[in-house]
Amino acid sequence: MTAERGLRVEGLTKSYGGVRAVDDASVTFRHGRINALIGPNGSGKTTFFNCVTGMVEPDGGTVTYHGRDLTGWPAHRVAYAGIGRSFQLCRVFPRLTAVENLLVAVRPGSVLRALSPARRKADVDRALGLLTRVGIEHLADVEARDLSYGQQKLLELAGVLMADPETILLDEPAGGVNPALIDRIGALVRELNAEGRTFLIVEHNMDVVMSLSDHVVVFDRGRPIAEGPPDEIRADPLVLAAYLGN
Numbered sequence: 241m242t243a244e245r246g247l248r249v250e251g252l253t254k255s256y257g258g259v260r261a262v263d264d265a266s267v268t269f270r271h272g273r274i275n276a277l278i279g280p281n282g283s284g285k286t287t288f289f290n291c292v293t294g295m296v297e298p299d300g301g302t303v304t305y306h307g308r309d310l311t312g313w314p315a316h317r318v319a320y321a322g323i324g325r326s327f328q329l330c331r332v333f334p335r336l337t338a339v340e341n342l343l344v345a346v347r348p349g350s351v352l353r354a355l356s357p358a359r360r361k362a363d364v365d366r367a368l369g370l371l372t373r374v375g376i377e378h379l380a381d382v383e384a385r386d387l388s389y390g391q392q393k394l395l396e397l398a399g400v401l402m403a404d405p406e407t408i409l410l411d412e413p414a415g416g417v418n419p420a421l422i423d424r425i426g427a428l429v430r431e432l433n434a435e436g437r438t439f440l441i442v443e444h445n446m447d448v449v450m451s452l453s454d455h456v457v458v459f460d461r462g463r464p465i466a467e468g469p470p471d472e473i474r475a476d477p478l479v480l481a482a483y484l485g486n
């Protein structure tokens with residue numbers, strides 16, 4: 241792996257009023273691996289994700305992907321560059337069926353076209369294939385609002401996969417999900433990673449982080465304070481101090 245491969249963030253900064261949500265953060269993620277981003281509440285993880293994926297414009301710093309500068313790009317361009325993401329509070333269209341949600345996901349901003357009778361069979365086949373992959377194909381015609389929260393998270397993940405991203409950012413994939421579905425999501429992440437997709441996962445469930453990730457980056461007060469393999473991170477005094485609020 242060269243320094244140019246994958247996602248690299250240099251000196252990223254984003255303030256809200258007097259709060260430096262992300263403060264001069266520089267991180268290089270392990271391309272091809274499962275990376276975790278952890279840290280206490282309010283340490284800037286979601287803001288960092290939002291800056292990387294074009295949901296929020298950073299005040300300073302750069303975001304590069306395979307050496308290409310994506311800083312300040314709108315979200316759809318970041319997605320076209322091969323970076324997909326899910327949200328902390330799962331985002332699906334509640335009144336669309338599971339399969340319709342995926343058809344919309346493949347054509348952002350084009351709900352009518354995605355739902356028209358002329359929609360391409362290939363998209364439908366792909367959507368059904370992905371629902372099968374995440375294990376909810378039997379719910380294809382059920383409206384998203386009638387799915388459990390964990391099933392909605394699986395649907396959201398299938399939606400991310402519709403765009404075939406090379407790198408996937410997941411914001412709290414295990415949050416609010418029952419243990420059986422956490423296991424399924426973990427297994428899916430491993431499978432997708434084995435197929436060559438890079439993951440960057442924000443997660444508070446330490447069992448999930450420690451069992452799933454190859455590389456852990458720890459945020460505190462808007463910037464990384466430690467990074468390394470899970471076993472090292474677990475024993476790092478700086479990390480323990482951050483979590484204990486020292």
Ligand SMILES: Nc1ncnc2c1ncn2[C@@H]1O[C@H](COP(=O)(O)OP(=O)(O)OP(=O)(O)O)[C@@H](O)[C@H]1O
Nearest residue numbers: 256259260261279280281282283284285286287288
């Ligand atoms: N839109 C916003 N407006 C004002 N302040 C914000 C906004 N978004 C985030 N912040 C503030 O920025 C800081 C970092 O928040 P952020 O949500 O990025 O942290 P986090 O590590 O993702 O937290 P959590 O683990 O609780 O999700 C917090 O102090 C938060 O209150």
